[in-house]
Amino acid sequence: MAEKKDKLSTERIHPGVKEMEKSLADGKCSRREFLRTTTLLGISVTTAYGLASAILGKDILPDLISTAHAAQKKGGVLKWGMQVMEMADPATYSWTEKSIVARNIVEYLVETGPDNITRPNLAESWEASDDLKTWIFHLRKGVKWSNGDDFGADDVVFNFTRWLDPKTGSSNLGLFNAMLEETGKKDKKGNPIKRMIKNAVEKVDAHTVRLNLKSAVLSIPENLYNYPTAIVHRNFAKEGGDLSKNPVGTGPYALSDFKVGEIAVLKKRKAPYWGDEAFLDEIRFIDLGQDAGAYLAAIASKQVDGIYMLDLTTLQAAKSIPGIKVVSIPSTQTGVIRMKVNKKPFDDVRVRKAVQKCCDVERQLKIAHQGLGVVAEHHHVASIHPEYFKLPALKQDIAGAKKLLKEAGYPDGIELTCNVGNTDGVWEQNSVAVLKEDCAKAGINIKMNVMPSAQYWDVWTKAPMSLTSWTHRPLAVMVLGLAYRAGVPWNESSYNNPKFDAALDEAEATLSVKDRQVKMEKVEKILQNDAVLVQPFFRSVFTAISENVVGFEMHPTRYYLFRKVSLA
Amino acid sequence: MVLLLLKRIGFMIFTMIIVSMILFMLLETGLTGDPATRVLGNFASDEQKELWRDQHGYNQMVVVRYAKWLGNFATGDLGTSIRYKGPVKEVLLPRLWNTAILGFWTFAIMIPLSLTLGVLSGMKEGSLLDRGISVFGILTTSVPEFASAVFFSALFVFGLKWLPGTSSMASGFEFKQLILPAMVLVVYDFGYVARMTRASMAEVMTSQYIRSAVLKGLPYRQVIIRHALRNALIAPFTVIMLQINWLLSGVIVVEFFFAYKGFGALLLEASLNNDIALLEACAMVAVVVAVSSQTLADIGYTFLNPRIRFS
Numbered sequence: 001m002a003e004k005k006d007k008l009s010t011e012r013i014h015p016g017v018k019e020m021e022k023s024l025a026d027g028k029c030s031r032r033e034f035l036r037t038t039t040l041l042g043i044s045v046t047t048a049y050g051l052a053s054a055i056l057g058k059d060i061l062p063d064l065i066s067t068a069h070a071a072q073k074k075g076g077v078l079k080w081g082m083q084v085m086e087m088a089d090p091a092t093y094s095w096t097e098k099s100i101v102a103r104n105i106v107e108y109l110v111e112t113g114p115d116n117i118t119r120p121n122l123a124e125s126w127e128a129s130d131d132l133k134t135w136i137f138h139l140r141k142g143v144k145w146s147n148g149d150d151f152g153a154d155d156v157v158f159n160f161t162r163w164l165d166p167k168t169g170s171s172n173l174g175l176f177n178a179m180l181e182e183t184g185k186k187d188k189k190g191n192p193i194k195r196m197i198k199n200a201v202e203k204v205d206a207h208t209v210r211l212n213l214k215s216a217v218l219s220i221p222e223n224l225y226n227y228p229t230a231i232v233h234r235n236f237a238k239e240g241g242d243l244s245k246n247p248v249g250t251g252p253y254a255l256s257d258f259k260v261g262e263i264a265v266l267k268k269r270k271a272p273y274w275g276d277e278a279f280l281d282e283i284r285f286i287d288l289g290q291d292a293g294a295y296l297a298a299i300a301s302k303q304v305d306g307i308y309m310l311d312l313t314t315l316q317a318a319k320s321i322p323g324i325k326v327v328s329i330p331s332t333q334t335g336v337i338r339m340k341v342n343k344k345p346f347d348d349v350r351v352r353k354a355v356q357k358c359c360d361v362e363r364q365l366k367i368a369h370q371g372l373g374v375v376a377e378h379h380h381v382a383s384i385h386p387e388y389f390k391l392p393a394l395k396q397d398i399a400g401a402k403k404l405l406k407e408a409g410y411p412d413g414i415e416l417t418c419n420v421g422n423t424d425g426v427w428e429q430n431s432v433a434v435l436k437e438d439c440a441k442a443g444i445n446i447k448m449n450v451m452p453s454a455q456y457w458d459v460w461t462k463a464p465m466s467l468t469s470w471t472h473r474p475l476a477v478m479v480l481g482l483a484y485r486a487g488v489p490w491n492e493s494s495y496n497n498p499k500f501d502a503a504l505d506e507a508e509a510t511l512s513v514k515d516r517q518v519k520m521e522k523v524e525k526i527l528q529n530d531a532v533l534v535q536p537f538f539r540s541v542f543t544a545i546s547e548n549v550v551g552f553e554m555h556p557t558r559y560y561l562f563r564k565v566s567l568a
Numbered sequence: 569m570v571l572l573l574l575k576r577i578g579f580m581i582f583t584m585i586i587v588s589m590i591l592f593m594l595l596e597t598g599l600t601g602d603p604a605t606r607v608l609g610n611f612a613s614d615e616q617k618e619l620w621r622d623q624h625g626y627n628q629m630v631v632v633r634y635a636k637w638l639g640n641f642a643t644g645d646l647g648t649s650i651r652y653k654g655p656v657k658e659v660l661l662p663r664l665w666n667t668a669i670l671g672f673w674t675f676a677i678m679i680p681l682s683l684t685l686g687v688l689s690g691m692k693e694g695s696l697l698d699r700g701i702s703v704f705g706i707l708t709t710s711v712p713e714f715a716s717a718v719f720f721s722a723l724f725v726f727g728l729k730w731l732p733g734t735s736s737m738a739s740g741f742e743f744k745q746l747i748l749p750a751m752v753l754v755v756y757d758f759g760y761v762a763r764m765t766r767a768s769m770a771e772v773m774t775s776q777y778i779r780s781a782v783l784k785g786l787p788y789r790q791v792i793i794r795h796a797l798r799n800a801l802i803a804p805f806t807v808i809m810l811q812i813n814w815l816l817s818g819v820i821v822v823e824f825f826f827a828y829k830g831f832g833a834l835l836l837e838a839s840l841n842n843d844i845a846l847l848e849a850c851a852m853v854a855v856v857v858a859v860s861s862q863t864l865a866d867i868g869y870t871f872l873n874p875r876i877r878f879s
Contacts, residue, residue, distance in 0.1 A: 086652070287736070
C-alpha cells in the first residue's frame with residue numbers, strides 16, 4: 001500500500017515537528033492534530049504515528065480502519081450510479097462528480113484521506129522552510145503517463161502556471177493567493193486583477209519543484225488535493241485541453257467510453273501503474289439523471305453497486321433495504337445563505353445582521369437536515385476544523401432584528417428574494433423555508449426562488465441573496481480563502497475586507513494549532529460581525545453501497561477512490 | 569387529393585416557421601440570459617465574451633441571425649450542445665430512437681388492448697363488463713404518470729423484486745428494463761382510448777343501419793365486424809394519432825423517473841441546463857412530430873370515412 005512505500009520524506013525535519021511533539025506531550029494539541037500537522041510538514045504518516053505512540057506511551061492506531069484486506073479479489077466490474085458530466089478541464093471543475101471520474105485517470109500530488117491526513121501520491125515527499133514560505137516537492141520517479149511520457153517537474157510547473165493564470169478561470173486562484181501579486185489594474189467589479197509572481201513555481205531538477213510564497217502557508221499540501229488540482233500532462237493545453245477527448249493520465253485506469261449524461265467507462269490501465277495494482281477490471285459510472293429515487297431504485301434492484309450520494313429523502317428508505325449498506329461520515333459540508341455585500345439592500349450591514357439575527361440554528365438543523373449534523377455560528381468554520389475557535393452561540397433575536405431594520409430605514413419591513421438550486425438535495429430549499437418563517441417574525445419577507453440545480457450555477461456568484469452548498473475542506477483556512485478573500489473567483493458574496501484577508505493570512509501562516517485557533521478567533525469574529533452569511537449548520541453526508549463492495553472508503557468531500565475497491 | 573396533400577404540407581411548413589420564430593425570439597435574443605456567458609461560463613472576461621459574440625455572429629441583426637439559423641436548421645446543422653459538448657444531431661438521433669422504441673411497445677400493447685376492451689364495452693352498454701371496463705379506465709387515466717410510476721416501482725422493484733428499478737440501458741438494450749416505463753404509459757393512456765372507443769362503438773350500435781342489419785337477420789358477429797367496427801373506429805383513430813403528440817410530452821415524466829435515455833429526458837435536460845441549441849432542436853422535433861401526425865390523421869380520416877370531403 002502507499003503508506004508502506006512512504007519513507008521519511010526528507011532528511012531535514014521541520015522545526016515545527018519538534019514544536020508539535022512538545023505540544024502533544026504537554027497536552028496542548030490532540031493526537032489527531034499532531035498527525036495532521038506533522039504530515040503536512042513533510043514527515044511520513046508511519047513516522048507520525050510512531051512519534052505519537054512514543055510520546056503518549058501507547059500504540060496509536062489510525063482513526064480509519066480500512067475495510068480493505070489481503071483477500072480482496074481481483075477482477076470484476078463495479079457499477080456506480082452518478083451523474084456523468086462533461087469533464088474537459090480539471091482546473092475548472094466546479095462539481096465533485098466530474099473529479100470522481102477524472103481522479104482515476106489523472107492524479108494529485110498528494111492525497112488527503114477520510115481521516116483528513118495528507119499522504120504522498122505523485123509527490124513522494126515534501127519539505128517546508130522554517131518560515132513556511134518555501135515548499136519543495138520531491139516528485140515520484142518512474143511514474144509514466146499513459147502515452148508513455150515520463151512524469152516530472154515540467155508537468156507540475158505547467159499545471160501551477162495554468163491554474164494561476166486568470167484566463168484559465170480556475171478556482172485554484174483563491175487557494176494559492178500567496179503565489180499571486182496584483183497587476184495594479186482592477187476588474188469591472190473593482191477587484192484587483194492578480195497574476196502569478198514570477199518564479200513562484202520553479203523547476204529545481206527533473207523531479208523536484210519549489211514553490212516560493214510571498215507569505216507563510218501551512219496548508220499547501222492539503223490545497224493540492226482540492227478537486228481542481230489534478231495534475232494533467234504538460235501538453236494538455238496544446239493537445240486540445242479536453243481530458244474526455246484526450247485522456248492522458250498517470251492513474252490506474254484509462255477512459256474507454258464517455259457519453260455526457262449517460263455513461264463513463266474506465267478500464268484498468270494496460271501500461272504498468274506506479275502504485276499497487278487496482279483490483280477492479282472496469283468501473284462504469286452510470287448516469288441515472290437527477291432524481292434521487294432513481295438511484296435508490298437502481299441500487300435496490302442491483303443495477304448498480306453504489307451511488308454517489310443518498311439525500312435525506314431516500315436515507316430512511318435505504319436503511320430498510322436488505323443488501324445495502326448506508327455509509328456516513330461527519331463533514332464540513334454546509335449550506336451558506338450569503339448576501340452580496342455590494343448589492344442593495346445588502347450593502348447595509350444592518351440589513352444583513354437583521355437577517356442573521358432572525359435565524360434559529362437549532363431549528364434549522366432539526367427541520368432542514370433532520371438533526372443530522374452540528375449547528376454553526378455563521379462564519380463557515382466548523383467544530384471539526386482543527387483551527388476552530390468557539391465563539392459564543394448566536395441566539396435568535398427578533399427584537400434586535402426589528403431594531404436594526406428600523407435603523408437601516410426599513411421600519412415597515414423589507415422584501416428580499418433568496419435563490420436556491422437544491423444542488424445537493426431539497427434540504428437547501430427547506431433551510432431557506434425555515435429562514436423565511438423566522439424572518440417573517442421581524443417583518444422580513446423572503447421570497448424563495450427555487451431554480452433547477454444546473455441553472456443555479458449560472459447565478460450563484462451574481463444573485464444578491466442565495467443559498468450555496470459548499471463541500472467539505474479539511475482546513476477552515478482553505479474554504480475561507482476560496483470563498484471570502486477579496487477578488488477570488490468563488491467569492492460569491494463579493495466580500496472585500498482587507499482586515500479579514502490579513503487575519504486569514506496570519507492564521508494560514510501559523511503552525512501551532514493552539515496559536516492558530518487564537519488567530520482564528522479574529523477571523524471568525526470579523527466574518528460574523530460583517531454578517532456576510534447566514535450559516536446555520538454543518539451537515540453529515542451519506543451514501544449507499546451494496547454489501548458485495550469491499551474496501552470502499554467514504555470521504556467527507558466525496559473524493560471517492562476506487563483503486564482499493566473490489567467486489568466480493 | 570393532391571391539392572389536399574399540398575395544402576396540408578403547406579400548412580405544416582407555415583406552422584413550423586411560426587413556431588421557429590417564436591423559439592428563436594425566446595431563446596436566442598438574450599431573453600433568457602446572455603448566450604456568451606452560458607457557453608463560456610461565469611468566469612469569462614468581458615473581452616472573451618465579446619470575441620465569442622463576434623465569432624458566432626451574435627453582434628449581427630436579429631433578422632439576419634434568424635435567417636442563418638433557419639438555413640442551418642433546414643440543412644441539418646442543428647448546432648452544438650453546451651451540455652454534451654458535441655453536435656446536437658449526434659445526441660438527438662439516438663435519444664429519438666430510444667423514445668421511438670418505448671413508444672412502439674407502448675402503442676403495440678395499448679392500442680389492441682384499449683380497442684378490444686372499448687369495443688367489448690360499447691357492444692353491450694350498461695352491462696357488468698361495460699361498467700367494469702369504464703371504472704377501470706377512469707381510474708387508471710385519473711392517476712398521473714408520476715404516481716403510477718411510484719406505485720409500480722414500490723410493487724415490482726422494492727416489493728416483489730421482479731423488475732429493475734431504472735431503465736438506463738447502460739449495459740446495452742434489455743427488454744426487462746423497458747417494462748416499467750411502458751407499463752406506466754400504457755396504463756395511463758389505455759383508459760382514455762378505451763373510453764373513446766366505447767363511446768364511439770355505443771353510438772354506432774344504436775344507429776339505424778345497425779338496427780336494420782340486425783333486423784335483416786345478419787349474424788351478430790357479421791354485424792359487428794362488417795358494419796359496426798369500421799364506423800366505430802373512426803373516432804379512436806383520431807384519438808390514437810393525437811396520442812403520438814401526448815407521448816412526446818408524456819415520456820418526460822416517465823423517462824426522468826426511470827432514467828430512460830430518451831427524447832423526453834433530453835428535452836428536460838436541455839431546459840434545465842440552458843442548452844439552447846439542444847432545446848431548439850428538441851422543440852422543433854416536437855413540432856414536426858405534432859404537425860406531421862396531425863396531417864397524417866387528417867389524410868387517414870378521409871380514407872376511413874369517404875363521406876368526409878375537404879374543399
